[in-house]
Amino acid sequence: MDNRGNILDVALHMFSDKGYDAVSVQEIVESAGITKPTLYYYFGSKYGLLEAILEDGFSKLDQMIGSYIDEDSNDVREQLFKVAKAFLTFAVEESRFFSFMLSLMYSAKGGEPYKAVKPHLHKLYQAIIDMFERSSSQLGNMNGRQEQFAMGYLGFLNQYVFTFSERNFFRDNDLREHINDDDVRSLIQQFMYGIVS
Amino acid sequence: MDNRGNILDVALHMFSDKGYDAVSVQEIVESAGITKPTLYYYFGSKYGLLEAILEDGFSKLDQMIGSYIDEDSNDVREQLFKVAKAFLTFAVEESRFFSFMLSLMYSAKGGEPYKAVKPHLHKLYQAIIDMFERSSSQLGNMNGRQEQFAMGYLGFLNQYVFTFSERNFFRDNDLREHINDDDVRSLIQQFMYGIVS
DNA sequence: TTTTCATTATACCGATTGGTATAATTAATG
DNA sequence: CATTAATTATACCAATCGGTATAATGAAAA
Numbered sequence: 001m002d003n004r005g006n007i008l009d010v011a012l013h014m015f016s017d018k019g020y021d022a023v024s025v026q027e028i029v030e031s032a033g034i035t036k037p038t039l040y041y042y043f044g045s046k047y048g049l050l051e052a053i054l055e056d057g058f059s060k061l062d063q064m065i066g067s068y069i070d071e072d073s074n075d076v077r078e079q080l081f082k083v084a085k086a087f088l089t090f091a092v093e094e095s096r097f098f099s100f101m102l103s104l105m106y107s108a109k110g111g112e113p114y115k116a117v118k119p120h121l122h123k124l125y126q127a128i129i130d131m132f133e134r135s136s137s138q139l140g141n142m143n144g145r146q147e148q149f150a151m152g153y154l155g156f157l158n159q160y161v162f163t164f165s166e167r168n169f170f171r172d173n174d175l176r177e178h179i180n181d182d183d184v185r186s187l188i189q190q191f192m193y194g195i196v197s
Numbered sequence: 198m199d200n201r202g203n204i205l206d207v208a209l210h211m212f213s214d215k216g217y218d219a220v221s222v223q224e225i226v227e228s229a230g231i232t233k234p235t236l237y238y239y240f241g242s243k244y245g246l247l248e249a250i251l252e253d254g255f256s257k258l259d260q261m262i263g264s265y266i267d268e269d270s271n272d273v274r275e276q277l278f279k280v281a282k283a284f285l286t287f288a289v290e291e292s293r294f295f296s297f298m299l300s301l302m303y304s305a306k307g308g309e310p311y312k313a314v315k316p317h318l319h320k321l322y323q324a325i326i327d328m329f330e331r332s333s334s335q336l337g338n339m340n341g342r343q344e345q346f347a348m349g350y351l352g353f354l355n356q357y358v359f360t361f362s363e364r365n366f367f368r369d370n371d372l373r374e375h376i377n378d379d380d381v382r383s384l385i386q387q388f389m390y391g392i393v394s
Numbered sequence: 395t396t397t398t399c400a401t402t403a404t405a406c407c408g409a410t411t412g413g414t415a416t417a418a419t420t421a422a423t424g
Numbered sequence: 425c426a427t428t429a430a431t432t433a434t435a436c437c438a439a440t441c442g443g444t445a446t447a448a449t450g451a452a453a454a
Contacts, residue, residue: 003401019305021218025442035403037444046442106303106359108216151360159352162303163345190387200431222412232433234414243412 004042007032012053016100020050020113050116054104057097058120064090065127076135080188083128084157088179091161099165102158125150156191201239204229209250213297217247217310247313251301254294255317261287262324273332277385280328281354285376288358296362299355322347353388 010032014023025046029036043049068086073079091098104117128150136142142149207229211220222243226233240246265283270276288295301314325347333339339346 015305017305017307019218019308019310021216022305022308024440026440036442037404038402040443041401100305103303103305106300108212108214108219108297108300110214111216111219113216148360152356155356155360159349159356163348163352221410223410233412234434235432237413238431 003032003034003038007034007039007042007049008053008056011049012057012096012100015050015053016096016103019103021111047112047116050113053097053100054116054120057094057101058124060094060097061087061090061124062127069127069131076138077188077192079131079135080153080191081184083131083153084184084187085179085181087154087157088161088184091165092179095165098161102162105158125154128153153191157187160187200229200231200235204231204236204239204246205250205253208246209254209293209297212247212250213293213300216300218308244309244313247310250294250297251313251317254291254298255321257291257294258284258287258321259324266324266328273335274385274389276328276332277350277388278381280325280350281381281384282376282378284351284354285358285381289376292362295358299359302355322351325350350388354384357384 007028011023011028014028014031025036025039028049029039032039039049043052065083065086068082069079070082101117104113105121107114125147129146132142132146132149136146204225208220208225211225211228222233222236225246226236229236236246240249262280262283265279266276267279298314301310302318304311322344326343329339329343329346333343
């Protein structure tokens, strides 16, 4: 099996379970069935391993969103729907990475883990901001509140995923495996109600 | 000055800034201008210090919510308004603790920091669940979804605070100091729209 | 077969981790 | 003044931290 990929998998699993700082390099290499120099050969440092995990996960997320987003259409509701669909699908398919991403998003701003996600989050925000920008004709004058909308929208989706996964966590189930289109549309409706008023 | 209180202040400041695991006991006592045995005299362990911080902060939050909540009234909108007002006021007055609480809420479920907040969060959820329970006559049959509502509502409020503090973070401002009642009512309206439909 | 180069195992490093034993200090009480 | 009990400073501990020097391995190319 591919060592590099295996290390990434194992480390993501442990980071999302116990947190980046609480997991030692020693634990990782033992779980992965390798030794320390192998890990340092591939990633250079523990922080480098974290960066590689984020690079990997966010590129999948970008790809997922990119495959859904349509540059031609500028219908707000349809755009929001596609982003939500992509986002929620990703949250189900890569649930481990998603919950890890969430924990980093809310982690201490002065810490190393946050420093590592920050550029990825900014890039993600920017993509959503651009989408709102394109749809500005339908939303009226946003007075530079696109950024606030983007953060609100992503937070809204995150909250949805978190609530459901948390509820299932207490009940020892997995995340629902299928994203229902009607549920997503109802979600969009709820979010837009807060905007258009 | 009171040593115990000073340690709590300094530790909360550092934990919220860099994260629990990333802050060493040594750093804390140096910042607080004391020595290690003093800290261990009061709190027994680093984890004990964390527990004391949470005990302190959550008791303030409970008190804040308790002072707003009205057991007699069972009007949903009014109850939700009071909880929101209390919550947001607390987020402004104890912004440091609030952001630290948020980071713990989303932190790794298998980690020690989460283990420490878990009971406090459950208690908080329970208070909100009870509120929905009392208001069930107005919301129709909730089919045991009170728990989901409670989580959704708290997450909704958290997201609101997070979005604003994050936006201000990028702009190097403080959180707005005054909670506007109209903003809160509009927030409730937005949340309820998602429920009653 | 020999050379080459990516990959891995053994063993180690200084620094820091959370935590503590012990005695000195301080303030209040008898 | 003597005694007690809370509080603090000095100095230390084993264990673990992230990271590395060095040489052995493996397979592929010459």
